[in-house]
Amino acid sequence: MGYNCVEFKYCPGCSFELGYKEIEGKLRKYCPQCDYIHWGECSIGVGGVILKEGRGLLVQRANNPGKGRWTIPGGYVEQDEKIEDAIVRELKEETGLITETVGVLAVRDRPQDLPGVKHDIYIVFLLRYVSGELKPDLTEVSQAAFCAPEECQNLNIAPLSLHLIKKAIEQTSNGNPASGLIRQEDIQMVGALSELYSI
Numbered sequence: 001m002g003y004n005c006v007e008f009k010y011c012p013g014c015s016f017e018l019g020y021k022e023i024e025g026k027l028r029k030y031c032p033q034c035d036y037i038h039w040g041e042c043s044i045g046v047g048g049v050i051l052k053e054g055r056g057l058l059v060q061r062a063n064n065p066g067k068g069r070w071t072i073p074g075g076y077v078e079q080d081e082k083i084e085d086a087i088v089r090e091l092k093e094e095t096g097l098i099t100e101t102v103g104v105l106a107v108r109d110r111p112q113d114l115p116g117v118k119h120d121i122y123i124v125f126l127l128r129y130v131s132g133e134l135k136p137d138l139t140e141v142s143q144a145a146f147c148a149p150e151e152c153q154n155l156n157i158a159p160l161s162l163h164l165i166k167k168a169i170e171q172t173s174n175g176n177p178a179s180g181l182i183r184q185e186d187i188q189m190v191g192a193l194s195e196l197y198s199i
């Protein structure tokens, strides 16, 4: 997972050399032997904002990309994993905290803008603390701390993370715990793991 992808030369299904064919208005990699069409690749990341007394949780990235940078916790979603399970898992792995999701706070879209980069979608949840003590894993993150927006200015912080913490503080300041898109119950949908988030 991650931002990067490689250009397929051979069919991932039958190993035949891929050609090109115009399909739905675009020249796409195509396998003349088994009809495989390479539609492209997407990666989905999740981030989580958790607040404590007007401060947002930040972690310092221990590895590249972005080594040394402070961001909200998060990571990539597995193919068979719900986005909310992914953010709860990442929080626990990176910070030791057990959390639950409140709602979807923001979505950042990054279509492919360079060859070899996947279309990357980043979904940010507002989280609620359940249990556990703050303990950075020291593998993915080197430090973890709750910071007020004014304290964040002195850190090497991702502007997006700072924006999201400010938004979360703004949204919850009037005592309203629910914010953004909320997971809906009892909606029948195709797919055993499907979830619907709506206003």
Ligand SMILES: [Zn+2]
Pocket (backbone or CB within 6 Å): 011, 012, 013, 014, 015, 016, 031, 032, 033, 034, 035, 036
């Ligand atoms: Zn093939």
